[in-house]
Amino acid sequence: MDVATGAAGCGPAPVSYGFYQDGYGGALAADAFAEALPAALRCVGALTGVRDVRDEWDEGDADAWRRAVCAAADAFAEYGEGRVGGFSIGSFSVTNYRDEGTTGSEVAREAALAELAGTGLCFAGVR
Template identity: 50%
Template structure:
C-alpha cells in the first residue's frame, strides 16, 4: 500500500526540514503509528489533518526513535534532551500526532 504522505507534501505543505532519506526511513513507523491512533474511529488518510499527523509523528520518530528519550555524547559532541527521562519517542510521536489530529474525531479517545 502506497503512502498518502509524500516527501513533497512533507516539505512544501507541512514545512518539514528532514532530508528525503530521513523522511523515507521514518515514514513507515509514523504512518503505522497514526493508523493505530485512528484505528477504532477510522481515518481519512487523504485528509490534510491525517497527513499532517503522520508528518508530526515522523519528525518525532526521526529525532528520538521509538525508545526511551535521553542524551548522549560522542567525543566533544553532545546532545541533550530536556524532556522527562521516562518519556519515550513513541509517546512524543503520539502527542505530536494528536496535536495535528485535533478535534477531527479520527483519534481514538482512549489514547488521550
C-alpha cells in the first residue's frame, strides 16, 4: 500500500505510506499510519495553515511538511489524542508518561514543530 486515501476514501492522502516508510523512516504498519493520518493532518494544518503540499514550495519545504505529518502520526499512533499516561490492571501496568498533564496532541505538535523548524512554514499570522 503506497498511497493512503484521504477522508472517506476520497482520493490520495497528502502523505503516502511510501514516503512515511522511505522518506521519513517510520515503523508503523500501513493501517496504523492510515488511522493516525487524519489527526496528524489536522495538527500540521493548524501549525502551517495548509493541509497539503503547495506547488510554490521548494522540495525541502515540501519534505519538511510531509515529515511533520509523519512525526505527528507517530505521536498520535503511540499516545492518541488525549492525555498521556498509563494504566494498571491487576499486576499488569503500562506507562507511557512523558510529562505530567501532557496530551498526545501536545506531543504530536512538538514533534511536528521539530520537523518544521527553520522552514518558515509555521503559521504565525491572521488568515
